[in-house]
Amino acid sequence: MTPASPTPPDASRRSRGSIRKTACCLHRGYPVDQLARQCDFLEVAYIMLNGDAPDEASYQTFRETITRHTLVHEQIARMCSGFRRDSHPMALMCALVGALAAFYHDVLDVENPQHRALAATRLLSKMPTIAAMSYKYTIEQPAAYPRNDLSYAGNFLQMLFAIPAEKYVLNPVIEQAMNQILVLHADHGQCASTTTVRAAGSSGANLFACVAAGLASLWGPMHGGANESSMRMLEEIESVDQVPAFLRQAKRDPQAFRRLGFGNSRYRHRDPRADILRETSHRVLAEVGMSDRLLQVAMALEDVALTDPYFVDNGLSPSVDFYTAVILKAMNLPSSMFAVVTAVGRTVGWVAHWNEMHQAPLTIYRPRQIYVGEGYRDYVSRRGERSAELR
Template sequence: MADELTKGLEGVLAAESELSSIDGDAGRLIYRGYDIADLAERASYEEVVYLLWHGELPDRAALDSFTDAMAAERAVDESILETVRALAAAEEAPMAAMRTAVSMLSATDPDAEAPADDREAARRKARRITAKIPTLLAAYDRVRQDEAPIDPDPDLDLAANFLYMLTGEAPDDVAAETFDQALILHADHGLNASTFTAMVVGSTMADLYSSVTAGIGALSGPLHGGANQDVMEVLFEIESSDLDPREWVERATDEGRRIPGFGHRVYNVTDPRATILKARSAKLAETGDDTWYEITTAIEDYLTDEVGLVEKGIAPNVDFYSGSVYYQLGIPIDMYTPIFAMSRAAGWSAHVLEYQEDNRLIRPRGRYVGPDDREYVPIEDR
């Protein structure tokens, strides 16, 4: 009903989209009709971005052209890198630094003055944003560690190039494939808070930089981003304790602590992205430290098999395994949410571009519940 209040807009239909669909009861996520497990196993992140932006998977020629165009946009103007250096020196939080730097990218965009309804210019902006964010993030992390930023390598795909710019070493095949899959899994996820925020801004026909910057701001909130960092901090606690994972979790839950990485606003069963990342964590453990895989699987086994959380609709989500996967890849834990944004920028852009095709300003109503019929009292009489 028109006057019915739905806190948090939960369950309210606000838009139609062809981009992604979530079945929370079946544990299924699709991008434009393709199951996420199939895309993660067989596609590249660049293929998935192309799919989100263009509606179809590219053929070889289209993918090569698209990948080359993305790689050509990775370099960031020195004036923006100077700001990144200043933010790192000021010890600005990574998400805040990212928000500022992404907003600044419009200053050097040749399409900056193009109207928002110029579809081709908007797609070029989306390409530049998605290509440049990894460069910004890697540069920020290296500068704060007193290391010089590394120029992008056009011969590497986006995932491998980011790891190269971050660490200074080209990743091995397992690491590159793992990170590429992680980016695919985070590229889009329906009308979540940050995507909806980006769409609200886009509905005003503001430029794409404004929408993506707004999405970053929404994702920075702890109720949306940051859970995988929380998971890793719990794993650190367990690893350094005298208890085994089962005992630690049992004690923590008895004390009323919530175990991060379990439960999701949409999924009532295991998040399909968690299943995929669990397999990648096992793969990484084969060639490196298996500590984190052993701890996470022990926690999952205890909470699912013995406590029965899944039967209560509380199951592992993508953050439960992405934290340890990123740690195994050598990524600092405070960079986990920025990496989420790095991947999701493609999805935010896709939703804005799609919504603006048949745009209507998003303008919900609020119910006034304040006082009525108050009379103004002159200031000298108050």
């Protein structure tokens, strides 16, 4: 294998998006905890796409642009009827987002900055609509149309939970929690799904196709599906009384425990995003009540994981995936929707990375591999004839 080049990577492979320090995560240089506590999602989206925080006029223009593109083509909505009702919502997401290229083929020239900008606007606008539509279809409810008077997070919530028979009233605590989940999942550096988006984009593929590829990667249980794995873990613990036994087992296999929503290999200590959602989860649980067994188990797990020296010393504190699962469960969303919600937040990060690639001439990705297969050998046919005998 050719040794790694000492020269820096070309511009299409550099990123100005998110970086991670020992106990800090930055979006375009802004600490993510400040953004999560002070900004709504569209302000963070503006920062991710433009590099700097907007002034009031820029924010209002951006917000209006995104808000007025939230409707999807009715044929996209009818596409859902071709899927089974028990389909995983992420399966619908992959299909519907990829299909956007068939409806918005007027913005597929990736060399055209105006095409790229409009494609980004359409995707960021329509992602919550498609996500909610995927959910509504799987629970056999009619899709709810977006409302222009609501925030990005609030609109997403009403499309998830509104029904025709009554008016949906937003709970401000739940709306703030959803906003923070979207902000904290907006980007996380060169993770698997972002790498997938950039790899697909390096060939010159359009944004909708690239994000559909990113969705498929995010769906994996070691990535966006970690939220779902966390909830399955909680479902296996029948009562709070069983938490100590579960944690004793976790100490024998800490890597498996890490995959279930505890610890993050990207941080030496605690994930700063988890600290924010920990506070938020407690507010949400206080708002909705904690009568649900799973939520009681989750809080018992959290208490031990934050105080037991073994978990503290090994960096196995509850992660952002754990708290995201707890909050979404408290909102009455099924675990199959956890990766979908993550995808709605992560879309702006994918778009920002994809846009960034196009600021310089594209270089197609071709990762190096170390071949460990067989060496040269002659082919032997099914009849036992060697290659030389066949000539």
